[in-house]
């Protein structure tokens with residue numbers, strides 16, 4: 001058996017994509033609550049006011065807020081050892097900068113964690129997953145303003161104090177590196193969007209916009225480091241991780257220019273944020289990157305010491321796909337998880353155009369482990385696909401099982417390569433709202449949720465074939481993948 005005895009098998013969700021109850025029990029609006037539904041061909045857009053008659057998927061989502069007990073019981077039935085979930089900042093501090101936390105929000109997550117503990121499921125908690133207090137977005141332009149650091153640390157200290165006996169593993173920011181690519185301006189950095197702006201619209205790459213973006217990201221780094229520093233005082237047993245959108249870029253040809261381009265892309269995408277958060281120092285390519293954009297990072301004295309002290313304990317990442325990179329502008333592009341590249345002729349793609357590459361996961365795990373030598377967690381991996389419900393209610397999702405099996409096999413090979421992988425939490429273990437398209441049709445779950453793209457459905461839960469398959473995988477600690 002290759003997987004370590006105490007390997008954390010499990011699944012992952014994010015509050016804004018599953019909780020619903022967007023304005024219940026004192027919760028304030030977040031940036032995610034202002035994002036409309038969309039689909040593969042129609043982008044999600046931001047509206048500065050909530051428009052009557054417009055569909056906002058986060059408002060009800062799959063109503064995990066009220067159904068968490070049923071959902072966690074299903075996770076336990078599969079044998080989950082870990083449940084990765086996020087806390088919605090605006091459930092705790094409705095405006096982001098409130099003096100006192102919202103007690104109803106604190107009580108809610110206490111109940112969720114107690115429920116996990118009853119089933120011996122270890123919670124892995126993301127403190128910020130693609131939502132930001134709308135009020136701070138409007139007032140301060142999100143993370144562009146340094147004052148946001150103080151508000152975030154007040155929030156993280158509050159939840160760490162509150163749950164210090166219930167939660168041990170924390171991730172500060174989800175996919176923090178997507179801001180480097182510009183598409184994280186609102187999703188991750190909480191910067192106030194223009195009315196009607198599309199979620200994936202081309203970012204402003206002017207020197208001013210780049211300075212604002214790199215500085216906002218720096219503010220997140222400081223907030224993450226201060227959270228780690230404060231957290232270790234609250235409970236020295238806490239373990240913190242960074243969370244990176246894993247990007248495996250291959251050179252399209254063996255032309256050394258393509259090879260160099262792929263190398264640089266991988267360095268920046270996977271290690272720029274990784275270096276700051278794991279090593280506590282900026283990547284060697286930082287100055288060159290800033291020069292290319294004619295930008296700078298606005299820092300204060302002492303910031304670099306904070307980063308050094310507040311480094312994380314482990315590296316976690318999402319992995320869905322790989323892409324190629326080419327110096328030839330004529331090459332065909334592929335869609336992807338917050339990243340876009342050149343199509344790889346050796347790979348098949350999902351119905352949403354994400355190229356399926358299990359071997360890339362093994363390469364990625366080895367690359368990251370060789371650089372940092374810290375434990376790794378695969379905290380997102382999975383296949384977004386349209387499912388068909390049969391007359392008897394069953395869902396035969398063999399395509400999902402194939403995807404997961406091939407990735408777990410490659411992860412096992414990485415363990416045999418000597419990589420210290422400690423967790424695998426499959427993304428969207430229960431069907432939820434897609435982050436990029438805002439639709440329900442793009443399903444990842446082991447558990448089917450009866451709801452469609454327009455918000456119709458009973459919200460009833462049912463087990464897909466993959467549910468029984470994953471149960472067996474966990475039971476045998478990854479030995480039986482058939």
Ligand code: BG6
Pocket residue numbers: 014017130174175245318337338380384427433434435436437442
């Ligand atoms: C990751 C995000 O980028 O990919 C998740 O952390 C997201 O929030 C997941 O849901 C899958 O992407 P999508 O767009 O298919 O939901």
